[in-house]
Amino acid sequence: MIDARQIEQLRKIIGKENVLTSPEDMVSYSYDAMNLWAHKPDCVVLPVDAAGISAVLKFANENNIPVTPRGGGTNVSGGSIPIKGGIVLVTTRINRIIEINKTNLNATVEPGVILQDFNNALTKEGLFFPPDPQSAAGCTMGGVVAENSGGPSCLKYGVTKQYVLGLEVVLADGRIVKLGGLTPKNRTGYELMMLFTGSEGTLGIISKITLRLLPAPKAEKTVVAVFTDVAVAGEAVSEIIAAGILPAKIEFVDNWTFDKFRGLLPDKTLDTCQVILLIQVDGLKETVEAEAQQIFSLCKKTAAEVKVAGDKVEAVRYWAARSAHFSDISSRAHTIVNDDVSVPRDKIVEFIKRGQEAARRFDVPLSFAGHIGDGNFHPVVLTDSRDKEHFARAHQCVDEIIEIALSLGGVISGEHGIGLEKKRFMKKAMDPVAIEIMKKIKDVLDPRHILNPGKIWEDEADET
Amino acid sequence: MKPDLSFEQIERFKADLEKCTKCGFCMSACPVYREEKIESSVARGKIMLVRAWLSGELTPTDEMAKALNKCTLCMACAQSCPAGTQVPSVVTAARADKAGQKGLSFPYNLVYRWLLPRRRLFGYSVRFASWFQGIFLPRTEGSIRHLSYFLSALGQGRHIPEIAPKFLRQSVPEINPPPDGVPVKFTVGYFTGCMTDFVFPELGQKIIRFLNRNGIKVVMPRGQGCCGAPVFLGAGDFKTGRKMADANVRAFKNLDYIITDCATCASAMKDYVKFLADTDERKQAYTEYAARIKDVTEFLVDIAKLPDSAYRVAPEFKGKTVTWHEPCHLGRYLGVKEQPGKILKALSDIKFVEMADADQCCGMAGTFSIYFYDLSKQIADRKVANIQATGADIVTTDCPGCQIQLIDSLTRHGLPVQVRHIMELLE
Ligand SMILES: Cc1cc2nc3c(=O)[nH]c(=O)nc-3n(C[C@H](O)[C@H](O)[C@H](O)COP(=O)(O)OP(=O)(O)OC[C@H]3O[C@@H](n4cnc5c(N)ncnc54)[C@H](O)[C@@H]3O)c2cc1C
Numbered sequence: 019m020i021d022a023r024q025i026e027q028l029r030k031i032i033g034k035e036n037v038l039t040s041p042e043d044m045v046s047y048s049y050d051a052m053n054l055w056a057h058k059p060d061c062v063v064l065p066v067d068a069a070g071i072s073a074v075l076k077f078a079n080e081n082n083i084p085v086t087p088r089g090g091g092t093n094v095s096g097g098s099i100p101i102k103g104g105i106v107l108v109t110t111r112i113n114r115i116i117e118i119n120k121t122n123l124n125a126t127v128e129p130g131v132i133l134q135d136f137n138n139a140l141t142k143e144g145l146f147f148p149p150d151p152q153s154a155a156g157c158t159m160g161g162v163v164a165e166n167s168g169g170p171s172c173l174k175y176g177v178t179k180q181y182v183l184g185l186e187v188v189l190a191d192g193r194i195v196k197l198g199g200l201t202p203k204n205r206t207g208y209e210l211m212m213l214f215t216g217s218e219g220t221l222g223i224i225s226k227i228t229l230r231l232l233p234a235p236k237a238e239k240t241v242v243a244v245f246t247d248v249a250v251a252g253e254a255v256s257e258i259i260a261a262g263i264l265p266a267k268i269e270f271v272d273n274w275t276f277d278k279f280r281g282l283l284p285d286k287t288l289d290t291c292q293v294i295l296l297i298q299v300d301g302l303k304e305t306v307e308a309e310a311q312q313i314f315s316l317c318k319k320t321a322a323e324v325k326v327a328g329d330k331v332e333a334v335r336y337w338a339a340r341s342a343h344f345s346d347i348s349s350r351a352h353t354i355v356n357d358d359v360s361v362p363r364d365k366i367v368e369f370i371k372r373g374q375e376a377a378r379r380f381d382v383p384l385s386f387a388g389h390i391g392d393g394n395f396h397p398v399v400l401t402d403s404r405d406k407e408h409f410a411r412a413h414q415c416v417d418e419i420i421e422i423a424l425s426l427g428g429v430i431s432g433e434h435g436i437g438l439e440k441k442r443f444m445k446k447a448m449d450p451v452a453i454e455i456m457k458k459i460k461d462v463l464d465p466r467h468i469l470n471p472g473k474i475w476e477d478e479a480d481e482t
Numbered sequence: 483m484k485p486d487l488s489f490e491q492i493e494r495f496k497a498d499l500e501k502c503t504k505c506g507f508c509m510s511a512c513p514v515y516r517e518e519k520i521e522s523s524v525a526r527g528k529i530m531l532v533r534a535w536l537s538g539e540l541t542p543t544d545e546m547a548k549a550l551n552k553c554t555l556c557m558a559c560a561q562s563c564p565a566g567t568q569v570p571s572v573v574t575a576a577r578a579d580k581a582g583q584k585g586l587s588f589p590y591n592l593v594y595r596w597l598l599p600r601r602r603l604f605g606y607s608v609r610f611a612s613w614f615q616g617i618f619l620p621r622t623e624g625s626i627r628h629l630s631y632f633l634s635a636l637g638q639g640r641h642i643p644e645i646a647p648k649f650l651r652q653s654v655p656e657i658n659p660p661p662d663g664v665p666v667k668f669t670v671g672y673f674t675g676c677m678t679d680f681v682f683p684e685l686g687q688k689i690i691r692f693l694n695r696n697g698i699k700v701v702m703p704r705g706q707g708c709c710g711a712p713v714f715l716g717a718g719d720f721k722t723g724r725k726m727a728d729a730n731v732r733a734f735k736n737l738d739y740i741i742t743d744c745a746t747c748a749s750a751m752k753d754y755v756k757f758l759a760d761t762d763e764r765k766q767a768y769t770e771y772a773a774r775i776k777d778v779t780e781f782l783v784d785i786a787k788l789p790d791s792a793y794r795v796a797p798e799f800k801g802k803t804v805t806w807h808e809p810c811h812l813g814r815y816l817g818v819k820e821q822p823g824k825i826l827k828a829l830s831d832i833k834f835v836e837m838a839d840a841d842q843c844c845g846m847a848g849t850f851s852i853y854f855y856d857l858s859k860q861i862a863d864r865k866v867a868n869i870q871a872t873g874a875d876i877v878t879t880d881c882p883g884c885q886i887q888l889i890d891s892l893t894r895h896g897l898p899v900q901v902r903h904i905m906e907l908l909e
Contacts, residue, residue: 349500
């Protein structure tokens with residue numbers, strides 16, 4: 019617990035307008051984008067620059083106060099929840115786009131910039147930052163790096179870590195360290211930036227980010243294919259890749275969220291089918307046309323309906339329907355338990371079949387969606403945390419789906435991070451020696467364990 | 483506290499309260515969040531506060547009231563919400579329940595319950611208050627308790643036009659037929675919001691003249707009053723709101739159309755049924771009333787279907803570069819998006835340039851800008867930058883509330899851009 023005197027000191031350190039303590043504000047910073055956990059902090063600080071972050075961390079470190087970093091609070095794994103109380107350090111007021119450099123094809127931003135605002139600025143310059151978490155309208159650049167986020171485009175373009183050139187990070191004791199640089203090639207020492215990319219706020223607070231950019235693709239084309247069976251759709255994906263085409267995105271949703279496609283696709287198809295694939299190719303106009311046609315023909319063999327979007331407006335409507343999936347499904351149940359497993363592409367069909375079988379066995383509603391092109395799935399079990407028995411079955415089902423993914427050579431989290439949500443799987447999912455190394459790294463960088471305590475690998479035994 | 487009674491209004495919008503999944507898509511849409519960057523200013527945060535209030539975790543403190551009031555009701559969040567959550571409805575309902583539980587504070591109780599519903603008296607007190615501009619009124623946020631009168635509060639520290647020496651209702655008759663020789667094609671009722679009546683009466687006169695010349699007979703019922711927006715939407719006083727709504731419904735009985743020049747008034751009146759209909763009779767009356775309300779540009783383009791040649795620019799604006807600011811209440815609430823552009827494009831003697839983010843809130847939002855003038859100015863500064871980037875001589879809009887905000891903001895920045903209601907451009 020932070021006492022009144024300490025709050026007063028924090029106010030002196032970063033200005034009273036940047037320290038929140040009201041009961042209303044504590045509720046406001048108690049949650050993430052899920053309903054599985056909530057915990058109130060003792061106070062919230064909103065520094066306006068790296069020096070402010072540094073001063074707060076120095077103070078917290080000296081006083082052994084837990085600090086949970088938070089950007090947009092859109093994560094779905096409990097990462098931004100101050101499970102041990104203490105301070106929530108919010109980066110949203112550190113939000114300048116410092117530079118977009120067309121010659122160097124890079125940009126330097128502060129952590130609180132909203133991804134969508136960054137994308138809008140890049141579009142004006144004809145540039146492109148490919149990682150596209152579907153939460154772009156709310157998530158921050160700091161959160162994107164700290165979660166090593168990905169999205170549909172990662173099939174072709176890779177995830178955030180492939181774009182991080184340089185970071186400025188504030189360490190637990192308040193030291194500000196610069197890592198990496200401005201150039202795409204850099205072989206100076208260990209890749210320390212990569213330690214912080216995906217560290218979920220447990221090793222340091224990212225205060226500045228330099229990212230590699232690409233020129234925006236000249237043309238894009240979207241193909242939509244509707245299938246009666248999930249497994250058949252999975253085979254279509256394999257065929258596309260086998261044909262030597264690498265689309266920017268191959269996504270899918272199942273019939274739980276077909277409502278979002280009403281008016282875009284015939285009702286008859288939607289009423290009788292199980293799964294929609296959305297495929298986007300990008301590149302030069304000529305290539306894009308040819309590839310879209312090729313995908314059309316491949317899908318045609320097994321799909322109930324295939325369409326190539328006539329224009330950008332039509333394509334945008336399909337993609338908007340896809341992006342609404344998560345909140346659509348969330349609004350259909352009191353509680354959802356979702357998953358973020360990733361499996362090798364040649365195991366997709368087997369994974370889906372076994373997942374569906376598990377849901378039948380546990381007798382819980384299961385919706386499948388995700389980045390099928392790269393094998394990253396978001397199976398969602400719809401449940402109600404107030405119904406203890408159902409909620410328990412939902413968890414058992416999700417646990418089993420994770421086991422299935424692991425047994426197929428997959429991983430427990432493709433992009434959402436471990437946070438609180440997947441802690442219990444860490445021992446199964448990671449080499450014990452690797453966990454040991456992580457703990458040692460933590461001890462070096464944050465010896466008092468003030469940064470985002472209770473997350474990723476820390477289990478109760480470690481937390482004494 | 484009797485929980486069963488005190489959440490009467492929120493209960494009606496429970497579906498919206500529950501729809502929000504906290505995904506945070508509203509963060510890049512909300513004009514208030516863009517400035518403050520704290521969770522309680524964004525739609526998701528407000529939903530969570532109201533949920534905590536309902537569950538008993540929080541009580542309706544001043545801090546809660548502040549969070550609820552810190553919303554321009556611009557509807558941008560609802561537009562970007564994948565779950566379709568109507569956050570403005572929840573905020574409005576929560577304001578009402580807050581007012582129900584805690585009561586309105588002085589002097590709002592006086593102004594809202596007593597003065598605004600009495601149009602003539604209100605007019606005089608506005609004039610009276612205007613003498614005192616500079617004495618009672620808040621210069622910055624936080625001093626709202628000293629607020630004297632709603633309208634004159636807008637004047638404080640702001641560069642706004644003076645209260646007109648002669649109100650519209652004092653300068654035009656109740657019935658305004660087309661000139662001799664012009665056959666009557668339509669008869670419409672004209673709802674003049676407080677701003678047009680007290681601040682911009684020449685706008686009202688111009689609209690009447692334009693409509694008359696195009697064969698539209700204009701009736702300006704004397705029984706009409708304030709639309710009620712500041713009372714039921716701003717302060718959550720639904721009881722007084724109903725009185726005002728009923729008076730307006732009575733005043734416009736028997737008229738096929740109710741034309742407005744203020745998108746805020748129009749959408750507030752269309753919302754009577756959503757917020758104020760507590761009986762079946764009211765529900766029916768308000769529904770029927772809402773169907774007849776048309777924004778003036780919507781009426782001209784969609785109903786009167788005037789030919790392009792009917793729109794000629796007044797001589798003083800010939801050759802000017804003009805841009806357009808879309809009021810939230812016009813575009814997102816009334817769904818009137820294309821019509822003003824059609825009129826502007828029909829004006830051959832001006833150069834029309836579209837501005838970036840034309841549909842983003844200007845930060846006026848009535849009561850909001852009195853509570854939070856500093857914040858309101860920050861929101862407006864972005865609008866000013868977009869206006870400036872167009873190089874326009876004139877920015878037009880369709881809401882006298884926005885007009886006041888734009889005049890104030892452009893003057894603060896020392897920019898020589900004129901602010902005009904779109905109807906003022908017409909000859
Ligand atoms: C509807 C929806 C769709 C989503 N889709 C995707 C998707 O397609 N792909 C994907 O990868 N994710 C997705 N997410 C998850 C989430 O949005 C991303 O992980 C996002 O990058 C988190 O950003 P944020 O700013 O909200 O971070 P927060 O939620 O605030 O924080 C996330 C984690 O990062 C840490 N952190 C935040 N800022 C910093 C910083 N500056 N320095 C150090 N640590 C920090 C926090 O402590 C926390 O552990 C989705 C979420 C939602 C709600």
